[in-house]
Amino acid sequence: MTQQVPSTEPELTGVRNFRDVGGLPTVDGRRVRHGVLFRSGHLAHATEEDAAFLASLDLHTIFDFRNAADQKLEGPDVELPGVRNVNLPLTDPADGAEFWKMVRDGDLDQLRAILSDGKAANRMITAYRAIIKERTAEHTQVLRSLAEDSVPALMHCAAGKDRAGLSIAVTLLTLGVEREAILADYLESNAKHRRYKVHRSGNSASAYSPEVMELLSPLFEARAEYLAAAFETIEEIWGGVETYLEKGLGVSPELRERLRERLLD
Numbered sequence: 001m002t003q004q005v006p007s008t009e010p011e012l013t014g015v016r017n018f019r020d021v022g023g024l025p026t027v028d029g030r031r032v033r034h035g036v037l038f039r040s041g042h043l044a045h046a047t048e049e050d051a052a053f054l055a056s057l058d059l060h061t062i063f064d065f066r067n068a069a070d071q072k073l074e075g076p077d078v079e080l081p082g083v084r085n086v087n088l089p090l091t092d093p094a095d096g097a098e099f100w101k102m103v104r105d106g107d108l109d110q111l112r113a114i115l116s117d118g119k120a121a122n123r124m125i126t127a128y129r130a131i132i133k134e135r136t137a138e139h140t141q142v143l144r145s146l147a148e149d150s151v152p153a154l155m156h157c158a159a160g161k162d163r164a165g166l167s168i169a170v171t172l173l174t175l176g177v178e179r180e181a182i183l184a185d186y187l188e189s190n191a192k193h194r195r196y197k198v199h200r201s202g203n204s205a206s207a208y209s210p211e212v213m214e215l216l217s218p219l220f221e222a223r224a225e226y227l228a229a230a231f232e233t234i235e236e237i238w239g240g241v242e243t244y245l246e247k248g249l250g251v252s253p254e255l256r257e258r259l260r261e262r263l264l265d
Contacts, residue, residue: 012050016041017160017194021168024185026176030264036151037263039168041160042066044075051078054154059083061150063142065090065163069097074158086145088138090131090163099123103216111215120218124162125229131166132233139170140249146171147258161189161222166230170249173241174256175263182227189222 012018018041022034038057042064046054064077067089077085102110114120146153155171157163165186172182188194238244245251 010053012040012046012053014045014047015043015050015054017189019185019188019194021172021185024172024177024181026264027178028176030176030260032172032175032177033263033265036153037146037168037171038152038154039160039164040154040156041164042070042074042156042158043077044071046078051080054078055080055083057152057154059152059154061086061145061153063088063145063153063155063164063167065138065155065157065167067091069100070158073100077156084150088141090135090138090157090167091127103219108209108212111212115215115218120215121223121225124218124223124226127162128166128226128230129233131163132230133237136248139167140251142167143171143174143249143251143259144255147255147262151262159189159220160194161220162226165189165222165227169227169230171259171263174245174249174251174259176260179231183224186227187222187224 009019017039019039020034021037021039022032024032026032035057038059043050043054043062059080061084062077062080064085064087066074066087079085099114102114106114142155155164155167169182169186172185234241234244234248238248245256
């Protein structure tokens, strides 16, 4: 029997952006079941208390969408007994390593060059579009796993905002969750207590100056325009969600129904 988690959020010390996706409404009047689908930032810095809470969720599978560069920077997830860990990088193994090094270590002139005048937001939009277009096999694997045996499941990347956010969004689209509810859940990542901690080397006086933080903000915010770009990519390439699910992800009506049985009340 799937554990019903309390509606109050846990106070996790070393895990950012954790939440239960349960309760979101579908277009046909159903709701995502509580206690079956969770999302968060990485689990590498989970405390003993955090790990105990996560173990209490009776998770079957943790989907980790980080790439090799992320894992090298942050470390491996904490091990939870009896939980299957599936690593499905949604970006290339070292993607962005040099870019993120500049984010951490770069001086103000460097940061202006790579992030100012909308370049930071454009980078995020490009990344969202690429994940939808190029990572269909990974999203298919997630959906098939959820339909077969992988719930309760937790999906995470580094911040739990972008790669995990898109994977949750694709899952919710498949379940028929209302588009506005998908967006509202995505934007929850902007809450102050959820935000990924910006890593700067601190070697210069401008390490956390207001201008630096403003330059970095598009990288660490969930913005409606980012998710809209993902949805627009679905429309542009496949003509709509139904064709995307059928042709892009190979989701049959039977698979979709199994997902709904497992994840919806």
